[in-house]
Amino acid sequence: MSATEEEEDLLPGLKPDDGGGRRICAGGCSRPMRVCLCDKLPSEPISTRTEIVILHHPHEQRHKLSTVPVLAKCLSNCQIVIGRRLRLGDSPVLDSLYAEAAESTTRRHRAIFLFPGNHSMPSLEIDHWSSKVTDSNMKNMVMIVFDGTWRHAKEMVSASLPFLSKFATCVCFRYDVEVAGGSIFDSDMILERNPLEGA
Numbered sequence: 415m416s417a418t419e420e421e422e423d424l425l426p427g428l429k430p431d432d433g434g435g436r437r438i439c440a441g442g443c444s445r446p447m448r449v450c451l452c453d454k455l456p457s458e459p460i461s462t463r464t465e466i467v468i469l470h471h472p473h474e475q476r477h478k479l480s481t482v483p484v485l486a487k488c489l490s491n492c493q494i495v496i497g498r499r500l501r502l503g504d505s506p507v508l509d510s511l512y513a514e515a516a517e518s519t520t521r522r523h524r525a526i527f528l529f530p531g532n533h534s535m536p537s538l539e540i541d542h543w544s545s546k547v548t549d550s551n552m553k554n555m556v557m558i559v560f561d562g563t564w565r566h567a568k569e570m571v572s573a574s575l576p577f578l579s580k581f582a583t584c585v586c587f588r589y590d591v592e593v594a595g596g597s598i599f600d601s602d603m604i605l606e607r608n609p610l611e612g613a
Contacts, residue, residue, distance in 0.1 A: 438478070439452060455484070459488060460488055461491065462490070464555045465507055467492075467500075467508060468493070468558075468559045469499070469560050469570055469574065471498065471561060471562030471566045471567075473563075473566065474566075493507060498570055501577050523581055524554050525558060525578075525581055525583070526540075526555070526556075526582060526584070527558035527574075527585070528540075528559055529568075530586045537586040538583060543583065556582075558578065
């Protein structure tokens with residue numbers, strides 16, 4: 415038996431390498447073994463009152479360290495859509511919201527998407543938005559998140575806006591356009607640099 419065969423017998427939780435010589439964990443997280451998160455995953459996906467829909471940019475999907483697949487394993491009410499924009503037919507959840515909005519233009523939006531606003535696409539600070547939402551409304555809320563670089567996310571939001579604007583409200587955290595964002599938080603992870611403080 416070769417050394418490689420012996421290694422696979424001893425470590426049944428490994429997949430063949432990803433093409434770059436890194437062994438991939440097959441135990442649940444599907445990440446390179448040196449950054450395996452299997453012991454951090456909940457035994458059962460966590461149920462949330464809010465349904466989460468993530469538009470996952472195709473470039474991000476190719477990154478082995480992408481956190482979106484791990485998030486989907488942690489949350490039961492999480493749907494991932496791979497693409498560069500959201501449109502009718504991509505998600506049954508969003509399609510139903512679109513249909514509801516078409517039936518009643520006066521119905522309050524129960525979907526939000528996270529992104530810093532601008533002059534052409536104003537957004538509400540999330541604290542201001544949440545102060546107007548009742549507990550009963552929160553049970554059926556849908557949160558839409560864009561996963562990509564800041565440049566890609568901006569393009570994804572812009573391309574999705576004709577669809578999203580029918581049924582979703584843009585919300586953001588408080589931010590300051592005069593202050594650049596940081597790149598490292600109180601975490602073991604290094605995050606991408608934010609374009610704005612609070613973004």
